[in-house]
Amino acid sequence: MKASNVWVIVPVFNEADVVADVIRRVQAQGYQVVCVDDGSTDSSAQVARMAGASLVVHPANLGQGAAIQTGIDFALGRGADLVCTFDADGQHDAGDLPILVAALASQRADFALGSRFLGNAIDLPPAREALLRAAIAFTRLTTGLKVTDTHNGVRAMTRRAAACIHLRHNRMAHASEILTQIRRSRLRMVEVPVTIRYTEYSLRKGQRSSSAIRVLADLAAGLMRS
């Protein structure tokens, strides 16, 4: 399989300061990059295009889950063999992507999920770690999957697995929804150690602790709806 048939989805919302560097680091692995600009009010879209990424622009801010689903649809439409997701805020290590991609083949998996708790979480604030640990316990309880991490933006999936994903949660609850759909579709999932480096920028841009309540409310509403 050629690296150029691997598409990496980078959802972008007001990341003009860092997105070009992120795109270059992913492209250095030989992969195709599609940035889904989620209604940014800064110059993120122009910066992403100048950096050489394919660009899909949402007409309004819909949320990261919506952006990832748009990226999946785009990548599948372009004939991707493998699809990855990667956050735009610069906290991930692009060098982890080939490890995730290799894990799909070597472990015959449909999904390879990055785990910061199997790898490294550099400068992870204690409060954020406590919240993540609680989210992992909740995810294990509700999905039955023995995951060691959740809400980690680095993932790789086969074309078949990507076609099984239909995200309805537009915002942050999509991370739990992906796990639920992996279980429902009986996809084979493996976890791979990855590194996340927390910076002042990524902490400012990332989820707040109060987001957890919103995620829970979204998941509960999703259950009522189904």
Added chain:
Amino acid sequence: MIAQFLLSALLLAMLAYALVAARRTRVLAALIGLAAMAGLYFVWSPQSANQLAHAVGIGRGADLVFYIWVVLSMLVALNLHLRLKAQSELATQLARALALLEARGNNDRESD
């Protein structure tokens, strides 16, 4: 008597709402319908309301009817929330289709 008619009219309206909503959310519509019918029964049979209220540890039948009304209002609010979510999903699908169409057009122009 005026209050009974007024409450009955409101509860009948709620029952009609439950029937309309049944096409979209059956469980919620059933809950709203049941609560509305219970409310109607208690409005016209206050003695039963008193007896049931005493049985479940609520002081007066009037309070029981009030609580049922509160539950009804919450269920209707929940139903509206779910409808808004459904509308939001439609808007997302439209926005996505538009974005992908535009991206395809841009890519075609760049490859020409």
